[in-house]
Amino acid sequence: MRTKFIAGNWKLNPVDGQQARDLCRQLKARLAPFSKTMIAVCPPFVGLGMVNEAFRDTNIAVGAQNLYWEETGAFTGEISAPMIKSAGCTYVIIGHSERRQYFGETNETVRLRTQAALKADLLPIVCVGETLNERESGVLKEVVSEQIREGLRGFSEAEISKVVVAYEPVWAIGTGKTASPAQAQEMHQYIRELLAEVFSQSIADKMLILYGGSVKPENATDLLSQADIDGALVGGASLKADSFAGIVSSAEELI
Numbered sequence: 001m002r003t004k005f006i007a008g009n010w011k012l013n014p015v016d017g018q019q020a021r022d023l024c025r026q027l028k029a030r031l032a033p034f035s036k037t038m039i040a041v042c043p044p045f046v047g048l049g050m051v052n053e054a055f056r057d058t059n060i061a062v063g064a065q066n067l068y069w070e071e072t073g074a075f076t077g078e079i080s081a082p083m084i085k086s087a088g089c090t091y092v093i094i095g096h097s098e099r100r101q102y103f104g105e106t107n108e109t110v111r112l113r114t115q116a117a118l119k120a121d122l123l124p125i126v127c128v129g130e131t132l133n134e135r136e137s138g139v140l141k142e143v144v145s146e147q148i149r150e151g152l153r154g155f156s157e158a159e160i161s162k163v164v165v166a167y168e169p170v171w172a173i174g175t176g177k178t179a180s181p182a183q184a185q186e187m188h189q190y191i192r193e194l195l196a197e198v199f200s201q202s203i204a205d206k207m208l209i210l211y212g213g214s215v216k217p218e219n220a221t222d223l224l225s226q227a228d229i230d231g232a233l234v235g236g237a238s239l240k241a242d243s244f245a246g247i248v249s250s251a252e253e254l255i
């Protein structure tokens with residue numbers, strides 16, 4: 001059986017360093033009882049050092065929310081994979097829909113970032129998902145297929161086995177609207193079949209596919225108990241220790 005993985009995406013929060021330190025302290029206390037679930041939090045870049053320090057000697061891993069594919073050089077304002085690695089991170093989120101929507105992320109830049117992450121020994125969490133318009137016009141599977149085929153093009157089996165996929169329907173992110181467990185399971189199963197076709201069945205069987213989109217303690221068990229849902233990428237609910245711990249607790253009970 002695949003394990004469960006709950007990752008928190010703090011996005012552009014919190015603004016204040018003290019609030020971030022308080023959240024880490026609360027998370028450390030609330031998450032201490034859970035030892036089976038894989039857990040990660042992904043703060044903004046400026047918090048990576050502090051958060052890695054706060055979670056040292058715990059089972060809470062840390063990830064960044066983005067990276068640039070060049071390692072060093074004249075790229076003002078960018079952060080590279082080796083920098084994220086040297087800050088102590090294990091993971092990096094790549095291709096989040098907010099990056100695709102507001103910052104020009106494409107399937108090709110997702111591929112470049114994923115390649116850079118793997119080269120630096122970071123584990124990429126690659127996000128895919130359709131907009132409401134794409135779902136309503138019936139092209140959701142085509143959209144997700146293209147995101148996976150192009151974003152993960154050319155990776156070896158050894159490389160792809162380090163990638164975590166997050167299915168995040170754009171219409172469910174930060175909106176309070178959640179895909180029903182059946183809708184989410186249908187897409188997760190589709191993604192796993194696609195991974196089997198593009199890579200191999202044994203790779204697809206082992207890969208973790210997270211669901212993201214307004215996951216909270218109240219809906220976590222129903223979503224996480226679906227056969228192909230291996231965890232959650234959590235935005236809003238990851239900013240409160242109680243709600244994030246509630247989701248981890250649901251995962252823990254299903255392992």
Ligand code: PEP
Binds near residue numbers: 175176213215234236
């Ligand atoms: C996300 O940021 O990836 C996300 C799913 O956000 P939320 O849980 O707030 O919908």
